[in-house]
Every structure is written in C-alpha cells, then in structure tokens.
Amino acid sequence: MKKYTDTGKKDTRSGFGDGLTELGKKNKDVVALCADLTGSLKMDEFKENHPERFFQVGIAEANMIGMAAGMTIGGKIPFTGTFANFSTGRVYDQIRQSVAYSGKNVKICASHAGLTLGEDGATHQILEDIGLMKMLPGMTVINTCDYNQTKAATIAIADFEGPVYLRFGRPKVANFTPADQNFQIGKAVQLQEGTDVTIVATGHLVWEALEAAKTLNENGVTADVINIHTIKPLDAEAIIKSVKKTGCVVTAEEHNFLGGLGESVARLLSTQHPAPQEFIATQDTFGESGTPEQLMDKYGLNAAAIVNAVTKVTARK
Amino acid sequence: MADYKALEDLVIQVRRDILRQVHKVNSGHPGGSLGCAEFFVALYNELMERNDDFTMDGKNEDLFFLSNGHISPVFYSVLARSGYFPVEELNTFRLLNSRLQGHPTTHEGLPGIRIASGSLGQGISASIGAALTKKLNKDTHLVYTLCGDGELQEGQNWEAIMYAAGNKVDNLIVSVDLNGQQIDGSTDHVLPMGNVKAKFEAFGWDVMDIEKGNDLKAIISGMKKAKEKTGNGKPVCVLLHTVMGNGVDFMMHTHAWHGKAPNDQQLEDALSQNPVTLGDY
Ligand SMILES: Cc1ncc(C[n+]2csc(CCOP(=O)(O)OP(=O)(O)O)c2C)c(N)n1
Ligand SMILES: [Mg+2]
Numbered sequence: 166m167k168k169y170t171d172t173g174k175k176d177t178r179s180g181f182g183d184g185l186t187e188l189g190k191k192n193k194d195v196v197a198l199c200a201d202l203t204g205s206l207k208m209d210e211f212k213e214n215h216p217e218r219f220f221q222v223g224i225a226e227a228n229m230i231g232m233a234a235g236m237t238i239g240g241k242i243p244f245t246g247t248f249a250n251f252s253t254g255r256v257y258d259q260i261r262q263s264v265a266y267s268g269k270n271v272k273i274c275a276s277h278a279g280l281t282l283g284e285d286g287a288t289h290q291i292l293e294d295i296g297l298m299k300m301l302p303g304m305t306v307i308n309t310c311d312y313n314q315t316k317a318a319t320i321a322i323a324d325f326e327g328p329v330y331l332r333f334g335r336p337k338v339a340n341f342t343p344a345d346q347n348f349q350i351g352k353a354v355q356l357q358e359g360t361d362v363t364i365v366a367t368g369h370l371v372w373e374a375l376e377a378a379k380t381l382n383e384n385g386v387t388a389d390v391i392n393i394h395t396i397k398p399l400d401a402e403a404i405i406k407s408v409k410k411t412g413c414v415v416t417a418e419e420h421n422f423l424g425g426l427g428e429s430v431a432r433l434l435s436t437q438h439p440a441p442q443e444f445i446a447t448q449d450t451f452g453e454s455g456t457p458e459q460l461m462d463k464y465g466l467n468a469a470a471i472v473n474a475v476t477k478v479t480a481r482k
Numbered sequence: 483m484a485d486y487k488a489l490e491d492l493v494i495q496v497r498r499d500i501l502r503q504v505h506k507v508n509s510g511h512p513g514g515s516l517g518c519a520e521f522f523v524a525l526y527n528e529l530m531e532r533n534d535d536f537t538m539d540g541k542n543e544d545l546f547f548l549s550n551g552h553i554s555p556v557f558y559s560v561l562a563r564s565g566y567f568p569v570e571e572l573n574t575f576r577l578l579n580s581r582l583q584g585h586p587t588t589h590e591g592l593p594g595i596r597i598a599s600g601s602l603g604q605g606i607s608a609s610i611g612a613a614l615t616k617k618l619n620k621d622t623h624l625v626y627t628l629c630g631d632g633e634l635q636e637g638q639n640w641e642a643i644m645y646a647a648g649n650k651v652d653n654l655i656v657s658v659d660l661n662g663q664q665i666d667g668s669t670d671h672v673l674p675m676g677n678v679k680a681k682f683e684a685f686g687w688d689v690m691d692i693e694k695g696n697d698l699k700a701i702i703s704g705m706k707k708a709k710e711k712t713g714n715g716k717p718v719c720v721l722l723h724t725v726m727g728n729g730v731d732f733m734m735h736t737h738a739w740h741g742k743a744p745n746d747q748q749l750e751d752a753l754s755q756n757p758v759t760l761g762d763y
Contacts, residue, residue, distance in 0.1 A: 199666075201635075201672055204665070222673065223664075223672050224673075225637060227637055283509070284584050286584035286587070287598075288585040288599070288600030288601050453589075454578065454580060454583045459578045463578065
C-alpha cells in the first residue's frame with residue numbers, strides 16, 4: 166500500500182486564498198469579486214496586493230455573478246468568492262443565463278460547502294450544489310480534497326477557458342497531496358491499487374477513503390482508491406478501468422446522494438459496465454448544527470461508514 | 483406604563499444569555515444580537531399582542547419575523563424568557579440534535595419560529611406574505627419584521643419593498659437594525675448604501691427613525707408611534723439606530739464581534755459588566 170502522510174491540518178479555503186494570491190502575481194487578467202466574506206474566503210491578501218482588481222460587491226450575490234459575467238467581456242478572468250450555498254442556489258438563474266448559457270469564463274469559487282461548515286447549521290450547509298452545478302451544460306465542476314490540491318486547482322482553472330465551479334470547505338483537514346502537483350482538470354488521481362473494490366471519493370471524503378482502505382487492508386481486502394476532484398467532466402476511463410478489475414464500487418462525497426458524484430458514477434456504469442454500487446452521501450436530508458466531526462459521524466460520512474459500505478458492496482458481487 | 487426597571491433587568495439578563503450561548507460553542511453572532519437586545523425585549527414585552535400558545539398560523543395575534551437570522555442568540559433568549567420554550571434549552575444552542583440551530587428554523591419545531599432565516603434578504607418577502615394572509619383572514623393584527631442594514635444590500639429586499647408600497651401592505655412594520663456594520667467592515671466601507679431613509683420613502687413607505695435604538699423608552703414610544711401609522715395605506719419602516727455589541731464595552735462600535743465568540747477571559751469581563759438579574763439558565 167502506498168503511504169500518505171498528513172503534513173499538518175489545513176483548510177481547503179486557505180488553499181484557494183493562497184492560490185488566488187499566486188495567480189494575482191502571475192496573471193494580470195485575474196480579477197476577484199467577493200460578497201462581504203473576504204476573510205472567510207481568505208481573499209484578503211489578493212485584495213491587499215491588487216486593490217484595483219478586487220471588487221467588494223456587498224451582500225449581493227446575484228449582482229456579483231452578473232458583474233463577473235460582464236467582466237469577462239474584454240478579457241478579464243473573474244473569480245467570485247462566497248459560501249457554496251450563496252454561490253449556487255442563491256444565484257442559480259444568474260449563473261445559468263449569464264454564465265453557463267452565455268459561455269462566460271467565470272470561476273465560481275465556493276467555500277464552506279457541505280456539513281463541515283458546522284455550527285451555522287442547515288441554512289448555510291448546502292448538500293445540493295454539485296447537482297445544481299453539474300446539471301448546467303458546459304459547467305466544469307471541481308471538488309478538491311485538501312489544501313495543496315485546492316491551491317493547485319485554483320491556479321489551474323485560470324488557464325482553462327470556460328465556466329468552472331470550484332468547491333471547497335471550511336475546517337482544517339489532513340493535507341496529504343503533493344505541494345507541487347500538476348492539477349489536471351478531468352483527470353482522476355489513483356491513490357491506492359487493489360483488486361476487491363473501487364472507492365471513488367471526492368472532497369473531504371478522499372482522506373476518509375484512504376483511512377478506510379488501510380482498515381480494509383488489515384482485514385485482507387484491497388481497494389482501488391480514486392480521487393475524483395473533477396466531477397464534471399468525469400474521468401470515465403479511469404473509473405471503468407478500475408471497476409472492470411474490482412467488480413464493484415463505493416462512491417463517497419459530502420453531498421446528497423441525489424445529484425452528486427455517486428449518481429454520475431452510477432449513470433456511467435449503468436450504460437458502460439454495470440456493477441454493484443454503494444453510496445456514501447447524505448440521504449436526501451438537510452444538515453444541522455454541530456461540530457464538523459459530529460456531523461460527519463451522524464450522517465455517515467467517514468472512514469468507518471466507507472468500510473461498512475465496502476463490506477456490503479463486495480457481498481453483492 | 484411599562485415597568486422599566488423590570489425591562490432593564492431583562493435586557494441585562496438577555497445580554498448574559500447571548501454571551502453565554504456563543505461562548506459555550508465558540509461560535510455565533512454576539513455583535514448584532516447585543517445591539518438588538520432592547521428592541522427584542524420591548525417587542526415581546528410591550529408591543530406585540532401575543533397569544534399564550536404558539537401556533538404556526540398565529541391567527542389573531544401579532545407576528546414577528548427575524549430576517550437577519552444570524553442574531554438568533556437574542557431571539558432565542560427573548561423567546562425562552564417569554565415562555566415559548568424552557569430557558570434551560572438555551573444550553574443547547576448550536577449543539578448537535580438541538581432545536582436551537584445556528585440560524586432560526588422551523589425544521590426542528592422550535593416554538594416561536596415561523597420560517598427559517600439565515601440566508602439573508604428573504605424576511606421582508608415572507609412578512610409581506612403573512613401580512614397579506616392576515617388581510618385575507620380579516621385578522622387586524624400586525625406583522626413585525628427585523629432586518630439588518632447590511633442585509634438590505636440584497637436585491638430581494640427592494641423587490642419586496644416595492645411590492646409592499648405598491649400594494650398598500652399597511653399592516654406591516656419593518657425595523658432595520660441600523661448599526662452601520664457588517665462582516666467585512668462598516669456598511670459605508672463595504673457598500674455605501676446612501677440615504678436609507680430617502681430610499682424607503684422614494685419607494686413609498688412611511689419611514690421614521692428611532693435615534694436611540696438602545697434605549698427602552700425611546701424604542702417603546704417610537705414603536706407605538708409606528709403602530710399608529712399602520713392602517714393608512716402605507717407599509718411602515720422604522721430605522722433603529724443601534725450600536726453593535728451594545729452593553730459590552732470592548733464589543734461596541736466595531737464589526738469585529740459580528741460573528742466571533744468571546745474567550746473565557748473576555749466572557750468573564752463581559753459578564754461582569756452585566757451582573758445577574760433574573761438568574762442564568
Ligand atoms: C445571502 C447571504 N449572503 C451572505 C451571508 C453571510 N453573512 C451573514 S451575516 C452577514 C452580514 C450581515 O450584515 P448586517 O445585516 O448589517 O448584520 P450585522 O452584521 O449588523 O449583524 C453576512 C454577509 C448570508 N448569511 N446570507
Ligand atoms: Mg449591520
């Protein structure tokens with residue numbers, strides 16, 4: 166088994182902030198917009214370095230998305246920053262018409278996604294955003310797993326032409342992917358090799374999948390662990406190749422099972438290589454207040470839950 | 483005539499409740515909550531006509547909607563101390579499996595709450611809906627709403643503000659917590675809103691100021707005047723000039739405590755400025 170070391174817990178939103186800072190220095194066309202959450206999104210440094218390229222729009226997300234769409238006309242690359250809920254559900258039609266349908270090069274950067282937002286509770290914990298965004302034609306959907314990957318993804322999407330939804334989180338989590346990684350949009354990252362089951366995970370669940378694989382290994386079960394940072398376009402080749410070998414799959418995400426990564430994988434497999442699948446995801450419910458760990462435990466989004474799902478799915482082969 | 487001593491005591495106890503709730507879970511929003519303590523105490527004790535039993539429909543009583551849901555600590559404290567649920571339940575604020583969610587919600591069935599809020603800018607619309615239903619039901623009671631000043635930057639408010647005036651929703655009193663602060667700084671710094679009073683007036687509202695928004699007497703007399711303005715074909719807006727973090731010296735006049743909990747030492751300091759009156763939960 167490959168070994169992965171947590172080099173020290175860091176929040177993925179800081180990866181976004183640091184990536185944006187770097188982009189600010191190397192790409193003059195990058196502009197940033199924020200809706201009264203500059204500190205939470207870690208956009209302070211970009212703002213200080215480039216006040217003329219930073220736009221504080223106030224608590225007005227719909228206007229922010231519309232402005233960002235307009236700023237692409239003439240060649241700017243706008244990065245918008247607010248919580249995931251206010252980045253998607255709040256402004257869905259603005260994104261749909263002004264960004265996606267109009268084919269604008271806007272990078273919608275969304276922090277505090279999912280349950281791990283914690284104590285603020287369900288009004289702020291969106292578990293539907295991946296679904297909302299992946300349903301939009303032409304939208305690229307990325308959900309990164311740690312600080313390093315979020316930083317790399319932030320930098321990479323500036324060079325990609327087209328609308329992108331970049332989803333990340335609030336809490337400090339294990340930082341284990343390489344600092345110098347070459348982030349390739351749409352390319353799955355194989356983290357472990359195994360033969361008994363494929364675990365396809367995204368976001369905060371990737372580390373949990375690695376932890377689960379360790380436990381499974383101790384029990385003689387070997388898993389392919391695939392980090393799907395890009396949910397759309399999905400790396401069909403990597404997933405099918407793995408499932409052809411293992412014969413079953415567990416998907417894991419901090420999102421509702423309706424509309425998430427799991428459904429994308431199920432659609433792919435059902436048309437190309439049907440196989441038993443189990444879903445680690447929330448079960449069509451809203452979240453609630455609590456600490457991130459308590460919530461991930463209560464809603465079954467952790468390594469232990471993945472291990473159980475593997476037991477179930479391998480029995481169904 | 484209101485018993486001001488009793489109300490003042492209640493305000494101090496509410497401040498303690500706010501501080502202790504956010505301190506315990508190291509999260510939540512003390513600044514805006516403290517700034518609105520007097521308003522909530524006046525509203526629930528002197529202004530609203532309320533039935534004893536909570537029902538979702540709230541027929542034949544006044545209704546209140548909190549649009550700026552992040553100031554839930556003050557809302558929960560005043561609801562509990564008005565008998566909607568046990569005061570001890572304040573101990574569960576923001577904990578797993580609690581009815582006292584980070585932002586107010588109907589989802590867990592907490593008495594006193596009629597709609598979820600937290601995502602800003604939606605409360606005036608809901609209040610207009612409830613006010614229209616009161617009219618359809620021939621219920622002459624009023625609908626009260628509180629929203630933040632930064633919150634008014636959300637466009638939906640202005641859709642609602644336009645609707646209410648254009649359609650003579652005159653059984654509605656919207657108070658604005660005009661503390662001049664939001665998350666990233668002062669409202670003037672984040673997004674200058676110009677003359678809020680003139681804006682409401684231009685949209686056709688009857689607007690009045692309560693300059694001393696942290697003074698019980700001023701709030702009660704001001705809100706009574708606002709009440710008299712209802713029923714005259716215009717919705718009523720009250721600009722409540724408050725101080726964010728009011729009652730705790732180091733939290734006042736700054737956005738720094740918008741969404742930050744005090745540490746142990748700061749809590750002790752803050753509580754010593756507000757000694758127990760009615761008893762802690
Ligand atoms: C739609 C939406 N956008 C952003 C936020 C994040 N947010 C919570 S409170 C707040 C500032 C609100 O300012 P104001 O209404 O003046 O309240 P105060 O800070 O005075 O309590 C923001 C931006 C939110 N809750 N909802
Ligand atoms: Mg304010």
